[in-house]
Amino acid sequence: MIPLGSCTMKLNPATSMYALSWPEFGNIHPFVPADQVEGYLELIAEMEKDLCEITGFKGMSFMPNSGASGEYAGLLTIRRYQEANGQGHRNICLIPASAHGTNPASAAMAGMQVVVVKCDENGNIDLEDAKAKAEQYKDNLAAFMVTYPSTHGIYEDGIRTLVKIVHDNGGQVYMDGANMNAQVGLTSPGFIGADVCHLNLHKTFAIPHGGGGPGVGPIGVAEHLKPYLPSHILFHCGGEKQEGAVSAAPFGSAQILTITYCYIKMLGGEGLKKATMGAIMNANYLKERLKDYYPILYTGNHGHVAHEMILDINGINKTIGVAAIDIAKRLMDFGFHAPTVAFPVHETLMVEPTESEPIAELDRFVEAMIQIRKEIKDIEDGKAEKGNNIISHAPYTAEMLMADKWEFPFSRQEAGFPMKSDVQDKYFPHVTRIDDAYGDRNLVCKF
Numbered sequence: 258m259i260p261l262g263s264c265t266m267k268l269n270p271a272t273s274m275y276a277l278s279w280p281e282f283g284n285i286h287p288f289v290p291a292d293q294v295e296g297y298l299e300l301i302a303e304m305e306k307d308l309c310e311i312t313g314f315k316g317m318s319f320m321p322n323s324g325a326s327g328e329y330a331g332l333l334t335i336r337r338y339q340e341a342n343g344q345g346h347r348n349i350c351l352i353p354a355s356a357h358g359t360n361p362a363s364a365a366m367a368g369m370q371v372v373v374v375k376c377d378e379n380g381n382i383d384l385e386d387a388k389a390k391a392e393q394y395k396d397n398l399a400a401f402m403v404t405y406p407s408t409h410g411i412y413e414d415g416i417r418t419l420v421k422i423v424h425d426n427g428g429q430v431y432m433d434g435a436n437m438n439a440q441v442g443l444t445s446p447g448f449i450g451a452d453v454c455h456l457n458l459h460k461t462f463a464i465p466h467g468g469g470g471p472g473v474g475p476i477g478v479a480e481h482l483k484p485y486l487p488s489h490i491l492f493h494c495g496g497e498k499q500e501g502a503v504s505a506a507p508f509g510s511a512q513i514l515t516i517t518y519c520y521i522k523m524l525g526g527e528g529l530k531k532a533t534m535g536a537i538m539n540a541n542y543l544k545e546r547l548k549d550y551y552p553i554l555y556t557g558n559h560g561h562v563a564h565e566m567i568l569d570i571n572g573i574n575k576t577i578g579v580a581a582i583d584i585a586k587r588l589m590d591f592g593f594h595a596p597t598v599a600f601p602v603h604e605t606l607m608v609e610p611t612e613s614e615p616i617a618e619l620d621r622f623v624e625a626m627i628q629i630r631k632e633i634k635d636i637e638d639g640k641a642e643k644g645n646n647i648i649s650h651a652p653y654t655a656e657m658l659m660a661d662k663w664e665f666p667f668s669r670q671e672a673g674f675p676m677k678s679d680v681q682d683k684y685f686p687h688v689t690r691i692d693d694a695y696g697d698r699n700l701v702c703k704f
């Protein structure tokens with residue numbers, strides 16, 4: 258399990274990746290004449306139809322190569338629409354404090370000025386503040402960028418009220434669709450009232466990701482924005498106003514659309530909905546099993562989370578001196594990739610299991626987290642020394658565990674095989690504790 262919250266690291270089924278190695282898809286140049294890529298165009302048209310149905314929108318552009326690129330394309334689409342309607346002066350973009358960093362970055366790239374909207378103590382967008390800011394900037398309000406469910410992993414009850422506030426004040430609603438894995442088949446951006454939304458096909462729709470791409474961040478739009486979708490000078494596509502491209506190729510990373518195509522076709526409508534429900538159920542299962550060991554930072558009005566949750570490590574860090582990053586490192590000894598650390602809230606771990614994990618793997622993760630909580634308690638109870646304990650030195654490489662010298666105040670077995678079940682299928686981290694901040698700023702070669 259790679260439980261990276263917000264990233265939706267789901268299974269990438271091999272069946273959906275076969276087409277990648279077919280020359281019929283792989284050996285096509287992005288600028289060949291349309292009559293030589295009829296198959297590709299058929300596949301893209303059909304995907305547009307399916308994704309419009311899933312999102313409740315009327316048009317799609319496959320040009321953007323990532324979620325961030327989709328945000329940029331979507332905001333430009335809004336801007337062109339507003340310009341065409343004599344509203345080109347609108348340049349204020351409202352963004353809640355909980356937003357992903359790409360949101361304000363894309364707004365700045367699109368030439369907009371970012372105004373931050375507060376979140377309340379439950380982590381939800383403060384609707385009073387949203388209303389006050391929307392009214393304050395109503396003459397210049399261009400857009401509101403909102404993620405649903407929020408990056409706090411909550412279906413915010415106020416979402417439709419928020420959409421109305423933005424529209425009443427002359428703005429357009431940009432939905433960040435990175436969390437579509439909690440919407441597909443149950444609700445949709447179009448149903449909620451958003452005007453434009455990007456999808457991360459490399460999150461929700463099974464394209465492998467991590468390590469920099471390639472990705473696909475298509476945008477869906479409501480009817481009124483269709484004419485302003487990105488277009489391409491060498492290939493007829495996009496909005497009829499032909500306003501220009503946001504990336505080099507007319508359909509972006511077209512080849513990997515074959516993966517999403519297979520994913521959608523193999524699951525079908527009912528299967529996609531079941532996947533969403535599985536993702537929500539898995540997250541809530543983890544939440545129920547972990548809540549007595551780690552505080553869950555936010556839950557919705559009914560005490561549930563959406564498809565991910567935030568474990569709050571602030572208290573443990575303050576009283577015992579074990580930080581979120583320490584837990585992330587120790588998890589490697591159990592064979593788990595760390596959850597998302599410190600986003601969207603400082604000193605937290607955001608966990609997203611996705612629908613792909615079977616119950617045995619969820620249980621293994623729970624056991625690992627409970628075991629780590631016990632190790633933390635030993636420090637709290639004075640049984641282990643602060644700053645010199647099994648967590649502070651983690652993770653343990655094979656080299657460390659097999660060295661002739663072992664000077665730690667705990668056993669090799671406790672360090673390297675913290676769970677019995679690991680003995681048969683042990684993952685050895687390649688690198689032990691490093692200075693993260695130094696490493697971010699300097700290239701360090703081991704050999």
Ligand SMILES: *Cc1c(COP(=O)(O)O)cnc(C)c1O
Nearest residue numbers: 263323324325357359433435472
């Ligand atoms: C991943 C993500 C993005 C950005 O998508 P990329 O494809 O990484 O550019 C934006 N918003 C949220 C909430 C995300 O999780």
